Amino acid sequence: MKDDKKTDKPLKRQETEKTQQLAEHTADSTGELMNTNHGVRINDDQNSLKAGERGSSLLEDFILREKITHFDHERIPERVVHARGSGAHGVFKAYKSMSGVTRAHFLSDESLETPVFVRFSTVAGSRGSTDLARDVRGFAVKFYTQEGNFDLVGNNMPVFFIQDAIKFPDLVHAVKPEPDNEMPQAASAHDTFWDFISLMPESAHMIMWLMSDRAIPRSYRMMEGFGVHTFRFVNAEGVSNFVKFHWKPLLGVHSVAWDEAQNISGKDPDYHRRDLWDAIESGNFPEWELGVQIVPEEDEFKFDFDLLDSTKIIPEELVPVQRIGKLTLNRNPDNFFAETEQSAFHIGHVVPGIDFTNDPLLQGRLFSYTDTQLIRLGGPNFQEIPINRPIVPVHNNQRDGYMRQTINRGKSSYNPNSLGNGYPLQAKASEGGFTSYPERIDAKKIRARSRSFFDHFSQAQLFYNSQSDPERNHMIDAFSFELGKVQSVEVRQRMLGILSLVDKGLAAAVAFALRIPVPQDPELPVNHSIPADGNLADYDPFTVDTALKASAALSMANTVKDTIKTRKIAFLAADGVDEKSLTTVKAALEGAGAIVEIISPRLNFILSEGDEQIPVNHSLLTAASVFYDAVYVPGGTNSVATIEAEADAVHFLNEAFKHCKAIAADLGAAQVLEATYFSKKIPSEFSDQTVLREGIVVGEDPKKLADQLILAISQHRFWEREKPRKVPA
The missing domain is CATH 3.40.50.880 (Class I glutamine amidotransferase (GATase) domain)
Structure with missing residues (x-):
């Protein structure tokens, strides 16, 4: 498709294209006669074919076999994490052109409305768990742009538990139900999770967020979203800037009380799903503004933290959030399974003008997302499922595989070729072709962590210092509840040592509730996530003294x-x-x-x-x-x-x-x-x-x-x- 056609197309038409694309795959049985998958009309769907009225069922009953076989296979493996989700369709529109920093087309033309599909989720629980668990919430947005799909896969918390993706299986194994008894469901209040956390001080910042009211939002419509990682914006001249993505809800950021969350879980475990569905059905469309923090390439090292460390934020006092567009969710799915459950997000789905950094957590996720969809959705053609299809035609040399839906014409499925006159051709950058940012790399191959990643407590302190008194009280209660569920006294004591490095008052208050003393000195080494032959002294820093002691943006008391x-x-x-x-x-x-x-x-x-x-x-x-x-x-x-x-x-x-x-x-x-x-x-x-x-x-x-x-x-x-x-x- 030529570039001029792409840029002249208004977004309303894009939205219509996506709706029509989904409509082609939508079936309404009103007024229709029942038939089989291969189109034969069914005369009797109530009785299997038998040898006599009281005889055995016959193998030749193809209607019975088809119906039962489909039923046996109509559940796909649930997501390992983010299994319980809720989704909605909507549109995004930029407030102004961002062409000065990115050539991403959907951010460069304020006249466009880009269709989107958004999936919210809890992380730890299974599909049948409650919406009101104390947990991180997923906030994944699929933009159907004229340059292909861009998936902004984020959470309602701006940081993460770990710095390197190689630790992700350990984290998930620790927070999931314990393998000997498969308990508890959708909860972090158990020994294996806190054992892991107490040995991983890089989790200190994230655990403060998890124990805060952010972990029990009033509604999906009233929670922030974050891209977590630092990405790149690249403009048409090839100039790169670092960027952090934010979603700011126009209704403000609000939570429920912990006791209230427990009551809701018993009375309506679908509370957040129902709230989102009802709001859209009633015309009260949820809205967020897209915000960005932009850091010029030359300022990469001017902070007292590393931009590539996913356990760190850029405080808004240091780099203000620019609000550059609005997301509106205006349509519920027609079918939960076909759209919400089969939606597949991938952090590697970027468009020209948006690129990656060397964040080691981001780099690992680039592999993981594709790999998990291959098994969950049955093979390499998961992007042909209607909800995952881009609105632009797809032309490549990929063929065959499970559930292939595209019928490709022609002899050649390789490149270069002459039998197909060389098509599909590679696109020049001027024609919208994606080009990776040419970052200079000159380093030895090594398994190690940068020393700039060693500070684990200064931003945890910043978060706690920024909370209002009620929010701090809630965090004390949350730590007391969670650690009160831990049976191992050793784990409790080690965790109190970690908390004492964040705030001695916090540690003392939790220790009082648990009726055990705060260790005078934390257990050393504090950091157990080290190479076997590593230098322990290098891996046990305590605190970096920072000029910024509190940030108003981190307290929900300061919301709209x-x-x-x-x-x-x-x-x-x-x-x-x-x-x-x-x-x-x-x-x-x-x-x-x-x-x-x-x-x-x-x-x-x-x-x-x-x-x-x-x-x-x-x-x-x-x-x-x-x-x-x-x-x-x-x-x-x-x-x-x-x-x-x-x-x-x-x-x-x-x-x-x-x-x-x-x-x-x-x-x-x-x-x-x-x-x-x-x-x-x-x-x-x-x-x-x-x-x-x-x-x-x-x-x-x-x-x-x-x-x-x-x-x-x-x-x-x-x-x-x-x-x-x-x-x-």
Whole structure:
């Protein structure tokens, strides 16, 4: 395809091309007759062919054999990691041309909309595990560009556990269920994981992220994404810049409480999947901005860390994130298996203008991704599966193999050739051909780690120092919980030694919970990931003193808090509700983009004081506070009396308070709040438009109350009430 045709094509057409391409492989059985895989119509799909009505089944029953054989083989091996996922289609559009730093076409023309497919996932658990495990989340984006597919395969954390890909099998073996008993599922709180971590200080930074609230996001729509590795941008003149990729959610970065996550896992293990699906179906399309940190080649060594070390970030105070485009997810898959499960991402799928660096973790992943798809999706033709096909035609000399779908014409499948007039021809760089950046390499062949990779604790300290007090408390609780599940006292003590190198206060707090002392000196050598004949002194650095002691970008307390769009609010109401108290607040919340659901002791509808029917979304039997971001109790004498008498409703409020959510009540419903346990911990005399501290609002004027409630919900959580005001719920 000529370059002028590529560049003139608007992105809307690209999106249409991808949709049409998938539509060619989409089947709708409405109004159709049943038939076999080879097209023969089936007269009876309910009974196998037998020798008499009570006789044995016959081998000649090709309909039975085809149906059972397909069933036996309709599950493919699940991914070794990132097995549990959820996906969606969308578009990406650049805000401005980035042609000065990259010749990647989809980043160089702001008029284009590039179709994308995004898959979110948890890492450690199997396909049947819960969405709310404490875990890293995958954030993989497939751009269907006019120059081929670009896969930005990332996570919701910007760093990783290890520096070299050769350690990846060890990491995964350690975090997966233990091989003797296949327990625990989707959890890192067990001996083998912490044994590995305590011997691998390069994991110190990542483990701080994993024990933070980042590991239990409120929603896929409310978490950041990162490319993890340092890549290269290369422009048309061949000039290279280093680049880090970021995804910034427009709804802000928010989490759930750990206790809340455990409750959700029991009540709805598909919570994140359902949240993403429902948001898209309702037209509340999730949005992220693509950000980049760009470092000129000549500045590669100006930092006190190594750009190629995947256990390190570039603090945003040192290199600000430029927001260069927006990703919008606007369509759910038609078939989970065919699209989400068969989607295959590969870090090596890059386009001209984007190239690799010598990050040793990145280099190993370049091999691993293709290798794993070969076995998972049945062979080398996995890129011919519709969800993986690029929108541009593919012309190469690759042939045959399992499940080959392309019917290639012509005699020649090699290059050079004369029988096919030399086609397909190699593309010049000016015609969009990919050329690798000509990095100068002059080194000995060696198995070793650069000394610039030896600092394992300074950025772990930076992360911990940057957290708010509630976030630090959550990290202390997380370490205490996880290490409390570890049976080996030796592993616990060694891990406390590692934590003491990050922050002595953190180590002391965790040690207090475990009732074991912090080692006066960490076990030496700290780093056990060394060659057998290595110099131990070189592999046991402690801390690099850095000028930057904290980074605002690392705390979720500093995220966007100016919207309640897509937040779910529960209204607890019953027959006799004050219609004005309910409908005025409901209209205001929905006008601000929130989703309101009526919860009542019984389903179907409730009657207002004026005998108006109001639909009920859920009963107290099936609803739970953990599914909502805030709670409101409208007025109405009979409704208030009913809700106050319902133990499940009082528990609903107690639990919402425990999980630090905004709570509001009409002044006429104040007695419901007084029936809760947490009323003992707040002032009990309510007056018109009382705004109690820590996110509790009571008022007589529904409009004013709604304004205050919107402000409270936009703060997301009131974590300050968590420690001193715990309630049994």
